[in-house]
Amino acid sequence: MTTEQYAIPGLKNVLYIDLTSQSYHIEERPDLYEKYLGGIGIATNLMLEEYKEGTGPLDPEMPIIFSTGPLSGVYPTCTKTVALFRSPLNGELGESYAGGHLAMSMRYSGYETIVIKGSSRYPVYVTVHDDKVTFRDASSIWNLSSAIDVGQVLRRVEPGAGRRSIVRIGPAGEKGIAYASVNVDTYRHFGRLGLGTVFGAKKLKAILVAGNREIKSPDHNAYKKMYGKLYETIVKTGLMEKYHNLGTSENILVLNELKGLPTRNLQATSIESVENISGENFAEKYLIRRVSCAGCPIGCVHVAMLKRSFSKAHEYETLNISYDFELIYALGSNLGVTDPEAVLELIDACEKTGVDIISMGVVLAWATEMQQRGKISTEEALGLKLSWGDKAAYLRAIELVVKAPNEFYAALGKGVDYASKKYGGEEFAIQLGGLEIPGYHTGLGNILGLTVGFRHSHLDNAGYSADQKAFNQPISDEKIVDYIIDEEDRRSVLNCMVACLFARNVYTYENMVQALKCIGIEKTEEELKELGKDIFRKKYELKKKFGFRFENFSIPKRFFETISTTGKLEEERVRKAIEMYREKRGV
Amino acid sequence: MAKRLKVANPARCIGCYSCMMACARTWYDTISLKNSRINIQTRGGIETPYAAIVCHACVDPPCMRACPVGALTKRKGGGVNFNKEICKGCGNCIEACIVGAIHLDAENKAVICKHCGVCTKFCPHDVLEMIEVEDSGELKVTDTSPVEDTGPESPTASHKELYGKKEAEGEE
Incomplete structure (x- = not known):
């Protein structure tokens, strides 16, 4: 049709x-x-x-x-x-x-x-x-x-x-x-x-x-039935319970326990007092409500209330701040901040200024380590001393990065890859492909996934999830590569729909075929799978035009120094897996 | 036994719009928010709670009195029955309803809640409920025992059957 x-x-x-x-x-x-x-x-x-x-x-x-x-x-x-x-x-x-x-x-x-x-x-x-x-x-x-x-x-x-x-x-x-x-x-x-x-x-x-127009389905009854089926799957099975309950921040304790939570610029993968910044603690002490995106009955957006006193006469201001796993990693564990209120304040500062929180967190973590190693002078930082867990310094640093009063802060505003090429410390600038890393150090799947992913994001192929499987039951590196390839193609199809990836197990190929059919679009499962592969080729074509070359790709040493969920990674092993991926993919 | 729709727990709304889509899907055969008879509104973004604008099922409905052609008649259980055929689209009912629960559709016919309850089936957070009322629409006194505990441990805790407990296998 x-x-x-x-x-x-x-x-x-x-x-x-x-x-x-x-x-x-x-x-x-x-x-x-x-x-x-x-x-x-x-x-x-x-x-x-x-x-x-x-x-x-x-x-x-x-x-x-x-x-x-x-x-x-x-x-x-x-x-x-x-x-x-x-x-x-x-x-x-x-x-x-x-x-x-x-x-x-x-x-x-x-x-x-x-x-x-x-x-x-x-x-x-x-x-x-x-x-x-x-x-x-x-x-x-x-x-x-x-x-x-x-x-x-x-x-x-x-x-x-x-x-x-x-x-x-x-x-x-x-x-x-x-x-x-x-x-x-x-x-x-x-x-x-x-x-x-x-x-x-x-x-x-x-x-x-x-927009306030109407859409009509050619077969309204079939559509109604399908809607009901998907709705029931979403709210009445366990497929999405995690996002509804504690949300992604449930992973803080899990990853910490598994030694996969980047801490202090990935010098470690677990942090003391982690319970303070756990999803459980945020939920119990600060969570006041959850909200949804329009059209989703889950309500995964977790909103915390931070009540701050500003006078001795019992006067308070309250801030409603949303939090999730990546934010707690970026402005919490990776900066050595384990005070939940400090994490919320840092989130709020980034939210107002409008920066990517993961990137900002990694940039500040790198800058902290640079200062501690004496590679950045206090003068260059305009007198500001960054140290792990120091919220007040980090709040000021966020402001200074955005205002860029000197060359150093301007460099920080260009990302950790740029700044480390200018000032040194590339070996501990935790980026892959020029993108500051998300909160996982789980092993081969993660590093490989971030390297080969279209945009070097954990959402391209969920490499960390392959590591999780490998942790539970050892699997070959080839299986990890295959998992990443399958996941990339599946996600490309989901991203045509454009479904929330939290619902990826609800929108199976079978359900996608049916859901499309009920609004008059005929596609077979094979056609959808082919679509995923087609998009892969097109995106790599685009990446190539934008200058991406595997040959120029380097992986900072830090990733091989710090223990991950599945043990210490060897560079050679990662190289081989990348080669395997390229061979299978023809890129 | 007469029933009507009630916004039982407005503060629990997550703004998913499932109720509005259910209403439009059921009564207008469309996929839209436009012809929903209930209206979930934001008040200054979602930093603040949502407002659910729903027909209050008035015992003596002002919309009915405002209708010059008699398209609205008293409904058993409060609110009105609507005769679409004779509606002229004058909009007097909209003026009369200070709740803001009525609007006109693309054919200039009033869109007005009939308290069917389909929206409550698609509310995952117990915001909307159907309650029993007198035929006149007056509220009924049914419970005289102490208010039930709705805490998470209580037998009446919210959406017990919703959001199953089983984890998705092997997924972060």
Whole structure:
């Protein structure tokens, strides 16, 4: 069945927005949607079409592509939007996913995919109210100190409450911090790889998408039944219990116990007093509510309340801050911070300034070790002394990185790879492919996964999960490679839908085939699997164009010095596994 | 026995919109939030709790009195029955409902809750409930025993059957 034949609006449109001329147009691309369905499949192909050899990440011609999928706004937990861009952090494939209300708003606005090109002469924000696109002057909200406040202003001046999504940058994006993030609604982000930086370079402060159209299924009864089945699977089986209960921060104690939790710049993989920053402790002492992305009955967004006294007369301010595993690793264990309130304050500072928290945490951890080794002088740090667990110093450091008052802090704002090439300490700059690592040091699967992954993210192929299997029952390195390949392809398909990866075991190939069928899209399991492989080839083609070469890849020594969940890793073993992967993949 | 919808535990809302989608799916045969008769709203982003805007099943409904063509009649259990055929789309009912629970659909017909309860089946957090009321719509006094404990250990704890306990195998 072609896309023309089913009555789902938007499944052929691509909205092109040009910030330079402040104009827009719509192109119909049923050819693309028919083959690639949506999400990463569409975005990858559009990027290949748009990318002109030699265009830098922050050049005006470099596009930002947002795409949702055929299941977005249609089935539960299909709540994500993919953003594709060229990363200003490592020059490579920039790919990031965010939840919140964006996918549903885009879907119901009728634009499943949005391509943003050009750059504005002055700060602007763009609104999409159903089919109407407007450009508005954002000078008065440029320079606001908090990305949270930007949302509050736009909520006041723009209509569409409850049906809209507001994505915007904070000071870090405006100032060109290479790992600036984009805040989506509240507590959700396009976090990794510097989409916020690209926004800033385009002088694009925010985008508001509001949609309130209807979608019709050609077979409503079949759709209703399928919705019910998926909903029941999500809320009545154990498949997603973990995300609903303690959330991902459940892993803090687990990884600590297994010696897999990066601590003090990965000098260790477990930390004393870990119970203070455990998911259990956050839940018992600080968790006040959970919220969901629009269209997901799980409610995995864990919101903590931090009550701070600011006078002797019993006066308090309260902050509502969301936390999860990666944040607790990045601003907790990896900085030697085991005071949960300090972790929350550090999260809040990053949230306001709009930076990727994992990258910021790793940058600060590296800087701390550099200072301790006497490789960075106190003068270079403008008098600030960083030491493990020192919240006050880290809060100031976050501010200084964003304000970049001297060369040293400016270097920190370009990422740990850049800073370590400039100042030394590359052997303990814990990055792979120029991206600061997430909170796992579990062994071969993890390092291999981060190395070969499209965007060097744990979400590309969940290499840590292969290690977990290997820990429970020894498996060959080849099996680990195979696991990573299968997982990459499966995730590529899920990312066309664009389902939340927490629901990856709900959206099995079988369920995806059925869910698509019930809205009039015929695909077989084999076709979906082939789609995953096709996307792999296309993404590697893109990576190559952006300059990625296995030959240039180096792995910092620290990864081989610190014990992991599955023991100490040998460099040679990793090299061999990479070769095996390349051979099997033909890359 | 008459029943009506009630927002029993508003503070437990996670903003998943499952109820709204269920309503539109059931009564409009669409996939949307637009024609849901109940409305989950944010108040200044999700830093603050959600508001569930739901027909209050008035005993003496002002929307009914405001309707010039008699499309709204009293419903057993409070609220109104709606006769779509004769609705002219004047919007007087919208004005009359200060709760904000009525809107017009694309054909200019009122979208108004009929208290069927399908939304409660898709609320994973016990925010929405169907309660028993008098035929007139007046609230019924049924319980006179001490208020039941809803703590996690109690027999009446929230969503006991939801979110099963079994872990997904081998997944982080």
